[in-house]
Amino acid sequence: MSSTTPLLDVSGLTKHFPIKGGFPIRRTVGAVQAVDGLDFQVAEGESLGLVGESGCGKSTTGRLITRLLEPTAGKVSYRGQDITHANRKELAPIRSEIQMIFQDPYASLNPRHTVGKIISGPMEINNVNPAGGRENRVRELLEIVGLNPEHYNRFPHEFSGGQRQRIGVARALALQPKLIVADEPVSALDVSIQAQVVNLLQKVQKELGIAFVFIAHDLAIVRHFSQRVAVMYLGKIVEIADREDLYDNPRHPYTRALLSAVPEATVDAEPRERIRLVGDVPSPINPPSGCRFRTRCWKATEKCATEAPPLVQADGNKPGHLTACHYPEVRDTVPAPRLSKDPEAAA
Amino acid sequence: MTSTDQQPFLSVKDLKVHFSTEDGVVKAVDGLSFDLMRGKTLGIVGESGSGKSVTNLTILGLHNPDSTAVEGSIELDGQELNGAPEKTLEHLRGNKMAMIFQDALASLSPYHTIGAQIGEVYRKHKGASKKEARERAIEMLRRVGIPQPESRVDNYPHEFSGGMRQRAMIAMALVCDPELLIADEPTTALDVTVQAQIMDLLKDLQREFGTAIIFITHDLGVIADIADEVLVMYGGRCVERGTKKEVLRSPQHPYTWGLLASMPSLDGPVDVPLNPIPGSPPSLLNPPSGCRFHPRCAFAEKVGGNRCATESPVLEITDGRGSACHLTDEQRTEHLADLTAAKHH
Numbered sequence: 001m002s003s004t005t006p007l008l009d010v011s012g013l014t015k016h017f018p019i020k021g022g023f024p025i026r027r028t029v030g031a032v033q034a035v036d037g038l039d040f041q042v043a044e045g046e047s048l049g050l051v052g053e054s055g056c057g058k059s060t061t062g063r064l065i066t067r068l069l070e071p072t073a074g075k076v077s078y079r080g081q082d083i084t085h086a087n088r089k090e091l092a093p094i095r096s097e098i099q100m101i102f103q104d105p106y107a108s109l110n111p112r113h114t115v116g117k118i119i120s121g122p123m124e125i126n127n128v129n130p131a132g133g134r135e136n137r138v139r140e141l142l143e144i145v146g147l148n149p150e151h152y153n154r155f156p157h158e159f160s161g162g163q164r165q166r167i168g169v170a171r172a173l174a175l176q177p178k179l180i181v182a183d184e185p186v187s188a189l190d191v192s193i194q195a196q197v198v199n200l201l202q203k204v205q206k207e208l209g210i211a212f213v214f215i216a217h218d219l220a221i222v223r224h225f226s227q228r229v230a231v232m233y234l235g236k237i238v239e240i241a242d243r244e245d246l247y248d249n250p251r252h253p254y255t256r257a258l259l260s261a262v263p264e265a266t267v268d269a270e271p272r273e274r275i276r277l278v279g280d281v282p283s284p285i286n287p288p289s290g291c292r293f294r295t296r297c298w299k300a301t302e303k304c305a306t307e308a309p310p311l312v313q314a315d316g317n318k319p320g321h322l323t324a325c326h327y328p329e330v331r332d333t334v335p336a337p338r339l340s341k342d343p344e345a346a347a
Numbered sequence: 348m349t350s351t352d353q354q355p356f357l358s359v360k361d362l363k364v365h366f367s368t369e370d371g372v373v374k375a376v377d378g379l380s381f382d383l384m385r386g387k388t389l390g391i392v393g394e395s396g397s398g399k400s401v402t403n404l405t406i407l408g409l410h411n412p413d414s415t416a417v418e419g420s421i422e423l424d425g426q427e428l429n430g431a432p433e434k435t436l437e438h439l440r441g442n443k444m445a446m447i448f449q450d451a452l453a454s455l456s457p458y459h460t461i462g463a464q465i466g467e468v469y470r471k472h473k474g475a476s477k478k479e480a481r482e483r484a485i486e487m488l489r490r491v492g493i494p495q496p497e498s499r500v501d502n503y504p505h506e507f508s509g510g511m512r513q514r515a516m517i518a519m520a521l522v523c524d525p526e527l528l529i530a531d532e533p534t535t536a537l538d539v540t541v542q543a544q545i546m547d548l549l550k551d552l553q554r555e556f557g558t559a560i561i562f563i564t565h566d567l568g569v570i571a572d573i574a575d576e577v578l579v580m581y582g583g584r585c586v587e588r589g590t591k592k593e594v595l596r597s598p599q600h601p602y603t604w605g606l607l608a609s610m611p612s613l614d615g616p617v618d619v620p621l622n623p624i625p626g627s628p629p630s631l632l633n634p635p636s637g638c639r640f641h642p643r644c645a646f647a648e649k650v651g652g653n654r655c656a657t658e659s660p661v662l663e664i665t666d667g668r669g670s671a672c673h674l675t676d677e678q679r680t681e682h683l684a685d686l687t688a689a690k691h692h
Contacts, residue, residue, distance in 0.1 A: 053538035054509070160627040190394040191565050192643075195609035195623030202620065217538065224611035224621065247613060261543040262613060263568030267595045276547060277540045279494075280508045 005080045006041035007179060007211050008065065012074035013038040015060050019285065033284050034060040036235040037074065039311065042179065047205055047212040049226030049243075051219055051258075055281055056232040058215045062181045065213060066100050067091055078179075096126045099172040101201075103184035105164035109156040115142070115167055116152040122174045141170040145200060162193035169200060173208070181213045186221065198225060219262050223247055228320075231255045234292040235284055237311055241321035251314050251321070251328040254293045291326070299327045354425075355382035356559050357406070357527055362419035362429075364398070364405050373631050375401040377583040378419075380664075383576075385526065386557040390574030390591070392567060392606070394628050398583040399563045403529045406561075407446055408436035423527065442472040444527040445520035449535050451512035455504040461488070462500035465519045472523050487518035491548060510541035514548070521552060529561045534569065546573050567606060571595055576667065579603050582629045582639035585662055587670040599670035599679055601646045604686075638673065646674055646682075 016031035035057040042048045050058045063069040065076060067083055076084050078094055086094070099122075102108035109118055119141055120134045130137040139149035145166040156164055165185065172180050185201065186194040198221060205212055205225075216222050222229055223243055230240040231254065239252040250256045257275040264272070277296045282288055291309050294300035303326050313321060314328040364376040376398040383389050393399045404410055406421055408428060421428040423444065428436065448454040456464060465487055466480030475483065481500065488496035491514040504512055513533060520528060530549065534542040550573065553560055562573055570577055570591065577594040579587040579602065587600040598604055605624035626643040629635055641647045641655035650673040662671035674682075 053540065162627055190628060191567075191606055192394060192609055192624035193627060195611075195621035196625075198611070199620045199623060219539070220611040220613050223613060224615075224617055243617065257540060259613065261539040263539075263542075263546075263566065263572045264612060265567035265571050265595060265607060265610060266612075267571055267592050274543070276543055278544075280510050280541065281538075 007044045007046075007079060008042040008213075009077040009080075010041070010065065010074070011039045013061070013064055013071055013076060014073040015057075015064055015069060016072045030285055033235050033287055035064065035071075036287075038237055040230055040237065040240060042211050042213060044178065045205075045209040045211055046228065047214055047226040049222035049229040050213060050215045050232060051217060051222050051229060052232035053217065053258075053281055055234070055284060057235040057284070058232050059183055061232075062100070062183045062213060062215050065179075066098050066181050067095075068100075092126070096122070096128070096175040097178045099175065099177040099180050101165075101168050101172050101180060101182040101185045104188055105161050105168055106156075106188075108168055109164055111156055114153050114155055115147075115159075118156070118167060119170045119174055122171060126175060128175060137174070138170075141173055144173065144204070145170045146196075160193075161189050162196055165189060165197050166200065169197075169204065173204065173210075176208075177210060179211045179213070181215070183215045184217070185214075187216065187218065194221070201225065219247075219259060231258065234281060234287050236292055236324065237322075238293065238325070239321075239323045240311070242318070245318050245321045249321075249331050251317060251323040252293075252325045253297050253299055253327075253329060256329055291324070301326075356385045356424055357383040357561075358420075358422040359402075359406070360420045360422075362402065362405065362421065363417070364401050364410065365416045365418075367414055367416070368632075371632050374583055374634060375631055376405070377634075379580075379583075379585055380419075380662075381578055381585070381588065382667075383527075383559050383561065385559050386553065387575045388553065388560040388562055388573055390570040390577045391561060391563045391580060392565065392570055392577060393580035394565060396582075396628050396631060397580040398631070399580050400531055402580075403446070403531060403561060403563060407440055407444060407529065408433070409440075438472075441468045441520075441525070442523045443525055444529065445523070445525040447513075447516050447520050447528065447530040447533045449532040451509070451516045451536075452504060454516060455512060457504055460501050460503055461507065461515050465500075465515070465522055468519055469522045483522060484518070487522050488515070490521075490552075491515070491518045492544075493518075509537055510544065513537060513541075513545055517545070517548065517552075521556075521558075524556060525558065527559045527561070529563070531563045532565070533562075535564070535566070542569075549573065567595070567610065579606075582634050583631055584639060584671065586640065586672070588662070588664060589668040593668055597683055600640075600672050601644045601674070602640050603670075604682070605643075605645075638671070646672075646678075649678060650674060 013035060014037055015035040016033050018028040019030040020026045021029040038061060050061060052058050064071050071084055075082060083091060083094060116138050119138045123134050139152060142149045147163060147166055186197050189197060202225060204210060214222060214226050226243060228242055229246045230237045233254050239255045250259055257277050260273050260275045279296055282295055288295050290306050291304040294304040309324045309326045311322045311324040314323040360380050362376055362379045366373040366375060379402060391399045405417055417429055462481055462484040465484040469475050469483045470480045485496045485500050488499055493499050493511055493514055507515060534545050537545060564570060574591045577589060577591050578585050581602050587594060587603050598607060608622040609624055611621060624643050629639055635642050637656045637658055638660050647655040654673050660671040660673050663669045
């Protein structure tokens with residue numbers, strides 16, 4: 001494997017879910033354009049964060065990468081091998097290298113199976129027989145994720161939410177994967193427990209060198225966990241950059257608005273910029289023409305309605321910092337208009 | 348009885364809410380006191396099972412009286428609510444006090460139009476006609492920022508987006524101009540940009556009508572944005588109280604320290620582990636002895652003598668500020684100084 005081939009290479013990735021309607025003959029009457037032309041790479045051992053609001057297609061992207069869904073168009077390559085339309089048999093060896101961690105620690109564990117059975121499940125399916133036996137391996141995994149190996153025979157209901165999420169992590173690690181797709185792994189957990197699980201994932205990523213696609217809506221947690229971050233809006237990547245560049249120098253108006261909307265638990269800092277977007281995210285069934293963000297953007301012009309901005313390295317961006325905007329933001333110049341009526345914001 | 352500006356609009360004293368279940372008695376709220384002035388916002392922070400939602404359901408009288416034992420006093424504008432007849436509570440709910448829930452889709456009836464649901468509250472409490480109620484519903488939808496309220500009033504909840512449903516809920520809660528609004532995690536299910544809109548809306552409405560708001564959340568960032576005063580709950584008790592500035596700038600309780608330290612920020616250091624609070628929240632069926640936080644507290648040893656495990660710390664409030672912890676003031680100052688020093692390195 002040459003070092004230039006990324007672990008995961010996604011180009012033009014598209015998923016349209018057909019909408020059926022009509023009677024008595026059901027036809028396709030439209031499509032939910034959940035994901036529309038994504039390009040990104042994930043290097044070995046790297047963590048890429050995917051952020052965006054609900055309905056932006058980040059979870060669909062996770063399911064396309066793991067091939068739980070088949071793309072409508074585009075290409076997904078894993079270690080140089082095209083898996084876009086690979087069948088079950090072709091996918092089998094790859095499936096053990098790409099694992100997933102789910103959001104809901106209650107729904108994602110079978111309540112009738114013991115922890116031992118849940119975690120050894122992937123080994124059984126893939127007929128993996130580690131040296132020392134599966135049970136030994138499960139006990140090892142339980143220890144890695146910070147659970148008591150003696151709990152091998154317990155059932156999920158005997159564990160708290162945070163502990164269940166640890167079981168989910170242990171299951172994902174069972175086959176020694178190269179890539180883990182984590183879909184909102186901490187958002188269902190209590191604040192004091194979230195940090196425990198984030199630390200565990202970070203430890204796993206560093207010590208075992210596993211690459212992550214980390215899907216979340218919490219911008220602070222994504223920043224903490226991911227070296228590179230992609231911001232999605234309505235099925236498209238609007239900006240992708242190294243963590244430092246994205247958070248310190250957001251070029252896309254949406255990224256800037258999103259960052260300014262995050263409430264921070266501090267009263268000391270100088271009043272932060274507050275950009276209030278108006279309205280809601282439009283429907284992905286009939287997204288706006290041109291730039292999809294234009295209906296909520298304060299900079300939108302005629303050009304934005306007719307021409308979709310390509311995801312490119314905008315003037316002044318560092319290499320690898322790509323922005324899809326005709327009028328990228330420039331740091332420390334004209335502030336964005338304050339769309340809020342809040343006098344505190346205007347102060 | 349008339350209330351003056353000095354008198355709290357809502358006064359909760361030593362509230363205890365215990366549920367009897369098959370497994371035993373759940374002490375969901377165990378001795379909670381607070382005051383709330385008109386036009387102010389009290390933020391209640393706590394994790395799941397800390398008793399924050401139960402407190403507010405009890406204020407509204409929405410608990411099941413057969414399985415719930417409520418002790419203490421809840422005074423709204425001089426009127427005692429604990430033990431008040433259901434008819435009185437029914438009259439107050441929706442009229443003088445109202446609630447916004449977390450899940451707007453589950454809280455709205457799917458079979459009735461938005462307008463009918465908002466109008467129903469107005470008709471019941473104000474005796475308005477159908478026509479008046481509809482006009483009022485349109486006015487309310489306009490006030491909460493829903494575009495084209497004249498046509499939107501006839502929509503069903505499924506035709507609204509998440510943010511719009513939450514706005515409709517707020518419209519329904521505010522239709523009778525209540526003086527107390529209880530918002531239970533109203534923005535948790537929303538995206539950040541929509542969350543910011545809803546919080547601005549609540550602040551605008553409060554400025555306009557002088558509503559007292561209880562805002563329940565687990566997110567200290569939201570508290571920093573909206574609250575005047577903060578009450579931190581843990582295991583059914585208040586562990587710390589104060590103004591927003593006091594609690595966020597110089598927190599006094601180790602649990603509050605833990606919450607603040609465990610959250611990553613948008614400009615904090617990366618590639619270092621976060622500082623989680625070890626363990627998990629306690630079961631209220633069988634809460635820990637002494638201080639309920641002591642099994643997870645890093646400072647229990649500092650107090651020494653097993654005191655935290657045996658002796659329940661008293662919450663002493665002076666001028667609205669205080670915490671329930673055995674640490675001495677010197678020990679606290681020391682810890683805060685350490686924190687500030689660590690921040691600057």
